[in-house]
Structures are given as structure tokens and as C-alpha cells.
Amino acid sequence: MKGAPSAEHLARLVELFESSRMSKTFGMALRYDDAARAVFDWRYDPAFDHFLDDVHGGVLATMLDNAGWFTAAAGYPGWVVTVEFHVRLLVPAKREDLQAVGSVLRRGQRLCTTTMELRSASGRLVATGSGTFLATGRGHPE
Amino acid sequence: MKGAPSAEHLARLVELFESSRMSKTFGMALRYDDAARAVFDWRYDPAFDHFLDDVHGGVLATMLDNAGWFTAAAGYPGWVVTVEFHVRLLVPAKREDLQAVGSVLRRGQRLCTTTMELRSASGRLVATGSGTFLATGRGHPE
Amino acid sequence: MKGAPSAEHLARLVELFESSRMSKTFGMALRYDDAARAVFDWRYDPAFDHFLDDVHGGVLATMLDNAGWFTAAAGYPGWVVTVEFHVRLLVPAKREDLQAVGSVLRRGQRLCTTTMELRSASGRLVATGSGTFLATGRGHPE
């Protein structure tokens, strides 16, 4: 896909996310900002606390993975898959709403590299990530 | 901690995990094998599918993080924190029970490096990970 | 490429490595073992010490990158490129010969994931790595 993703393409990706079961289980919401970056909001839910009452790192990893994946997917007509991603946990997240945002570092013909940032509602940088996503050339599910 | 972790220490870690809310939300079970490696079992639950009906990568990352963290924690009397971890997704996990196991690569005075493997019930290698964990010197919660 | 790499293919890769300037600058030697894994030997050279007289981490990273790259390249007829790699430094390498070995974790149609280990002459595990390599479909240089 040359140029900026179309509004239809982004709306389709949001719809796909919202149709997934995990979006409801985790309680995450997706939107795209003006730069076609995926923004995930998560409202604090104690069901995802680990035993020190911080949000479990797996939730942070899930948000970062999502932010990278949907930012990458915005740039390709078909399906992408996560190849690998890296997570750095900087400070604990404690009873806070969280927001993760992805950014494209490099978009190639088939491979997309993204960085991701996760902040608490107060704006504190909680975790960062980066990842590689492969455009498969296969279409999205109907 | 010199030498192998005591059975009491490992039992305490399992108890802590089982007391966490996220263990129930995800439906994960922890045990330690004879080499004091943390083994996490997850019974397939469609609530964690993404929209192609594969298990969401966030669940895989959560299992790998857990496997590394609890394997690292077995080697220190107090609390550890995840500094960073890396995840490689090799094949999709589709409607399958999963198992993640951690292994110590290096245990230093304060830093522990682990590797993690995640397999499907059929034994297929689904994902791998590695991570760094910091022993804080603080005790576990009572 | 289906099946095991041919001896000709591996010999060609060794020849390409030996024709590179960096192989002479670093003083590294490549061979393939029976499992078509790339094995790099480096004879200790104080020119690569950092200021504490340990071997610089950049040499270790170079060996790990090479071991992954050439192990990946063994499985594709054409050229591969390094997408990303991760390095864990476990213990310092001090005035020692070093050996790095790559292993294929997953070989896909276009993407290859490898792990790498670097040991000192005495067999001590000094560093580990993992990486992603993309088969470009372009031929090797003549």
C-alpha cells in the first residue's frame, strides 16, 4: 500500500479487533490516531493483577503486541503476523488505566518494524517495546 | 541462595501465584519440576482467541514471562522483578492447551537470565523467549 | 531449499565469507558442522580488547550475528539479510579464543529464526543470541 492508509482500511481493522474475543476478555479498545498509529486503551481491571497488586506484565505485553501489530497492519492490504517482539518494563503499573501506542520504524515490502510505548493515565512511561511483523499477502477473514 | 531451592520456597511461590487474580483470570497452573524449573499449564480457553481464532500472542507472552519470572524467583529468597523479555512466535497456537517452561541461563548475585519455551499439548514448539530478572532483596508479601 | 543443504552450497558460503574483508580484519574462520550449523572460530587478538582487557562485546555480537546469518543462509539458495538480533552477555571473555555456533529454530519460506551460542575455548558459555533473517530471493554475488 502506497501512501497513507485509507479510513476504510483502518475502520475495518478496528472492527476486526472489536470482533475478537480477547478484546472483550481484556477490555481493551482500539482507535487510530491521525498518523495511523494504533492506540490501545485499557481500563484498569483488578482481574489482571499479579499477587503484589500490580498489573501483570502479560497485560502490558499484550497491549504492546497489539499496538505494534495494528500499527503494522495499517500499512498492508492483507494479514500480518507477529514474528518477534521485545518488552522493557520500566516501572510497575498499579491500579491505573493504561494506553499503548505503536509507531512504524520501517515499513518494507513484507516486513514492518515498529516501536511501542505504554503509558499510565498520568502520562508516566511504564513500558516500551519493539517488534517485527510479516505481511503474509493473505486477505483478512470475512 | 546457595544450592537448590527448598521445597518450602517453591511451595510458597506456587501459593503466591495461586493467590493472584490473574492466575484465575487466565486459568494458568504452576508447578515446579525436579530441576526447580517453573512449568505453566494453560487449558485452551476461546476467551483469549484473537479474531482469527488463534490464541492471542499476549497469552503466549504472559506464559513465557511467568515461566521466566518464577524460574528466576526460585533462586532468590526475596522478590524479583522482570526487567525485559523477548518473545519469538514460531507457529500459531490454535485451540490447544499450552505449556511454558523456564530454564536458568545464568544466575548472578542480583540478575538472573532465563530462557523459556512454550509448547502445545502435542509437543510442537510454539514460541520461545528469554528475559532478565532483578532480585530486589525485598521479601515476599505476607 | 528442501532437505539438507548441499556440500557445494555450504562450500560456496564459506568461500564468500573468506572473501570478505571483515573476515580478515577480525580474524574469524567459518566452517559448517554435520548439521549444517555455522561454526565461527576466533583466535584471541588484543586489538579487540576494551579498556578492562576483556574482549569487546562488539566482537561477541559480530560472532553471534555471523553464526546466525550463515546458519540461516545455509537453508536458502539466495541471499539473506539480518532483520534483528538479540545478545545476552553472561560472563566476560578475557584473553580467550572463542567459538560461536548457530542453530535453526524455525525455517520458513522467507524468514528464518536462529539461536546462537558463544563459548570460550574452555567451554564456558560466554554469550547467547537469537535473530531473524529474511531470505531475499536474490542470488549471491558472483
Add this chain to the structure above:
Amino acid sequence: MKGAPSAEHLARLVELFESSRMSKTFGMALRYDDAARAVFDWRYDPAFDHFLDDVHGGVLATMLDNAGWFTAAAGYPGWVVTVEFHVRLLVPAKREDLQAVGSVLRRGQRLCTTTMELRSASGRLVATGSGTFLATGRGHPE
């Protein structure tokens, strides 16, 4: 160390780097910018080309490692060690001077997380990295 690093501390680190053998072997120069970020300049040297006449990824990794290490070391009175680092190669570097810069993402009591960027002389982003560095509490070598 509270507050900004002293000019003396940074000058001492530059001096240590310049005293290392690897700095001469690679031909890299270190300075600190106004934000106490380590800036490494490397003048293109064909001795580090791989066999396609691009600069070898090991040189890029060495520059990124250095940029992270010296940026981290600026914040602690004593010695730091590289725990792990991750490298993403975005575009090839071909017969170009290169510059790597480190930035602190999080500076804790003992652990420092940095990000690193490597650009060609023309300003193109060639590679990125991130890493963890441990402050050992040991003094620098005399």
C-alpha cells in the same frame, strides 16, 4: 549519582575509551553531547565490509553497544556491564560514515535501560538498539 554527570566524569570516560585498543582497531571516536548522551563517530573503513561491500552488522552492533554503555556509564560513579542488547537493522550501510547516539530510557539505582540510534552521514536511520546495563559499584580502572 544525582543530577547531571560532571564534565570531569565524562572526560574520564572519553579518556578510558580512547585508551582502549578496540577504539583504535575500529577507528571510533567518542564525545558526549549537552545532554550527556554518548555520541560515537565512525569513519567508513572498507576493512569492515562484509562480502557485499556493506558495512558488517557487527560494526553497527559494536557502535550501538558502545553508545548505550557509555550513555549508561555517565550516570554512575563506577563501572557498568552490558547485560543484554537488541539490534534492529533497518537499511544497509554502504561506504558511509556512521554515527551512533545513546539515550537513557530509565536510570535506576543499579540498572540503566538505554535506547540507541545509528545514522549514516546523510542522516538516514540505519539501525536502532536498546539495552540493559548494570552498575557494579566497582571503580574504574586506574
